[in-house]
Amino acid sequence: MMVASVESPQLHADSAARDARESAPIRPLPDTLISQIAAGEVVERPAAALRELLDNALDAGSSRIIVRLAQGGLDLLSVEDDGCGIPPDELALALARHATSKIATLDDLERAQSLGFRGEALAAMAAVAEVEIVSRRAGQPGASISAAAGRIGALTPAAAAQGTVVTVKRLFHDIPARRRFLKSPPTETGWCVEVFKRAAMAHPHVAFSLWQDGRASLQYAADFSPAGLQRLADVLGKAFAEHALPVQARIGPLAVHGLVCRPTAARARAEVQQLFVNHRWVRDRVLAHGVRAAYADVLHGALQPQYALLIGLPPERVDVNVHPAKSEVRFRESQAVHQAVLHAVQQALAPALSGRADTGAGGHTADGLSSPARPGSRPNPPFAFGPPSMLRQSALPLASMLQAYAPLGPSQAGHVADSATPNPWPNERLDRNADTAAPSQPLGQAIAQLHGIYILAQNSQGLVIVDMHAAHERVVYERLKAAWDQRSLPTQPLLIPAGFAASPQELGAVEDHAETLQALGFDLAASGPASLAVRSLPGLLGRADPVRLARAVLAELAEFGTSQTLEQRRNALLSTMACHGAVRANRQLTLGEMNALLRDMEATERSDQCNHGRPTWRQVSLDELDALFLRGR
Known part of the structure; x- marks a missing residue:
């Protein structure tokens, strides 16, 4: 039995479209259609249009810049500035289209110092919305x-103060196909x-105001602090600022500051x-990976660090003409x-x-720089900095490390410490009259041990729990790293070798990584x-359980594989x-x-x-303790 084939409507439409393309002549596109196509790349939504207008204003x-929105910028988007104005x-x-005062030659493009330079944003907006510009330059x-x-x-002619006001109305109103891809007004407002x-954040010296639906x-307000970090704290909010640490460093022509x-x-x-590069917000894997790598030593698992960093470098060392939205470099x-x-x-x-003891504003760090007040320690904390510092090495001197105490190990009944490695922590009584507010001792003086887990200490601010x-x-970890970097990890022989039954993987790791183990x-x-x-252990870990320690290291070596990977990890x-x-x-300490x-x-x-990203100590202030017991009420 023969079955008649039925052609689907979609196949018929595809065939018709293909025939039309094959028969259509090559011809220039109308200017209006060119601008409407460009608008899809430059001003795909109100937030993109706002970014372009802010770039021009800056x-x-x-x-001073004032932004006004109505219905998330779908009905109205206005940016008013007091800049130089337009004749x-x-x-x-x-x-x-493609008209700008910011670049004139290829050399200008390679050293672009302005935020906007393509000369297409306003033309693209005018192709898909109603645009009005009111401007006045001084003396004109x-x-x-x-x-x-x-x-x-x-x-x-128009009566206007010096500066420019650009108003965009009814964005994509006459292009329903594009308008349907926009989100609801609250969502567009959020962007x-x-x-x-x-x-x-990128321009702390400029005052910004935002009006939404009137x-x-x-x-x-304009922030004229040395690094503009108060603006970052204001924008990112109290919850961020309470945990923020200032960053300020300069290496040759490159500067990094932020929180x-x-x-x-x-x-x-x-x-x-x-992330900001030369006052421009960017997405960049190089920068993001650099920040993440800095946290690798202190951040546990898949948790994400929180930060805002501004990077400055000569314009010829960075290409900003990578993406139409200028969000990549x-x-x-x-x-x-x-x-x-x-x-x-x-x-x-x-x-x-x-x-970085909390001694108030005006303290000094070990390298002589001014120590900023901790963000969030009081309303509107000022961030005061000294001159940018060259980055310093973090490794501790080996001599200082070897003079430190022998790390404690698990408490074992009948265990006698090796007389060759005496514990330099003397049994001393607590001096109740000691100055617990000494700047050199921000963690104060110990007063007790709680449940064999926590150390309780008092300092000038109250209670410290460690x-x-x-x-x-x-x-111990930081000292091990310092010794490793100097290839000088000391060794402590065991009086009696500690034997254990080994798996094939452990036996193989000993053979494959003999030099690393040594x-x-x-x-x-x-x-x-x-x-x-x-037969011997690292001297800094001489009182650790030798079998448990050796098996843990062998497991790491077996997982890492090659010595190159070991060096990286x-x-x-x-x-x-x-x-x-x-x-x-449960180790009882004196x-x-x-x-x-x-x-x-x-x-x-x-x-x-x-080493796993958990906090090691917490401060409980006297005010918090007073509040617990309703003192002063």
């Missing part, structure tokens, strides 16, 4: 011009607000990750930029506690067909070693041992967090 040298005879050109009369559907109207905030919404949150403030989502020396950002953020996260294992782990301070050798003996390996070498819960740990924390970089 390029004009404005000190009357150039207003029509401002609406023409004001003028107004309008455009719609790609047609430019006549120039008319416009985000663009507004980014411009405010009501004042956001206002930011980064402590690792304990990390979130499951990238809620606040703002390309660096000439991307690796150098990556490393600069990484080290700048590491420097912000790494200071020892003694260098997780002794987490804190000790960080101290560099780490381990002496491991086969003591039978399926057993290993630990050495922090994970040293972190494992530190965890096994740190003091364990007051002298507790105070020695507090002093070591104050001298150790990144001591706010353990």
Whole structure:
């Protein structure tokens, strides 16, 4: 039986379209259609149009910008500035395609210092909306011009203050196909607000105001602080500022400043990750990876760091003409930029506690720079900085490390300490009259141990609670890294080798990574067909459980594979070693041992967090304690 074939409507339509293309002649596109196509790339939604208008206002040298929105910019979008203004005879050109005053040659493009330079934004808006420009330059009369559907109207006189007001109405109103792809007014408003905030963060010296549907919404006064960090704190909010640390570094022609949150403030989502290059908000994998790498040593798991960083470098070292929306850049020396950002953020996260004690404004860090007040410590905290510093090395001198205490291990019944490695934490009584507000001792003096887990100390601000294992782990970890960097990890032989039954993977790791194990301070050798003996340990971990420590290191080596990968992931390996070498819960410490740990924390970089991203200590202020007991009420 024969079955008749039935051609679907879609196949018929595709065939007709193909026939039409094959028979249509090549011809130039109308100018209006060209502008409407360009509008899809340049002003795909109100937020994109707002970004372009803000770029023009900022390029004009404005000190004050006012933004007005109606229905999320769908009905009305207006940007008013007090910049240099546009001469009357150039207003029509401002609406023409590819007309700009910002570049004239290829050399200008390669060194573009303006935010906008393509000369297509206003023309694209005029093709898909109603646009009006009112402007006046100092010493000249004001003028107004309008455009719609790609047609430019006549120039008319207008009374206006110096500056420019650009108003965009009925965006995509006459292009229903494009309008349908826009979201609801609240959603479009949210994107416009985000663009507004980014411009405010990138240009702290400019005052910004936002009006939504006739009501004042956001206002930011001009911030003339040295690095403009107060503006970042104002825009990002109190919750961000409470956990923020200032970043300020300069390496040759590249400058990095901004705010980064402590690792304990990390979130499951990238809620606040703002990057700016030469006052331009960008998405850039090089910069983002540099920041993430700086947190790798203190951030646990898949949590996302929170930050806002402004990077400045000579314009010829960065290509900003990569994307029509100018949201992507390309660096000439991307690796150098990556490393600069990484080290700048590491420097912000790494200071020892003694260098950033909460002693109020005007304190000084160990390298002589002014120490800013901690963001969020009081309303509108001022960020005061000294001159930008060269990045410093973070490794501790080996001599200082070897003079430190022998790390504590698990408490074991009948265990006798090796007389060759005495514990330099003396049994001392707490001096009740000690000055707990000493700037060199921000963690104060120990007063007790709670449940064998926490150290309680008092300082000038109140109570300090320390997780002794987490804190000790960080101290040991940083010393292991310093010794590793100097290839000088000391070794401590065991009086009696510790043997254990080994798996094939562990036996293979000993054979494959003999040099690495030796560099780490381990002496491991086969003591039978399926057993290993630990003959020596790293000196800094001499009191750790030798079998547990050796098996943990062998597991890491078996997972890492090649020595090259081990070098790249050495922090994970040293972190494992530190965890096994740190003091364990339920180890009873004397007051002298507790105070020695507090002093070591104050001298150790990144001591706010353990190797897994958990906090090591918390401050409970006297005001908080008074509130608990209703004192003063």
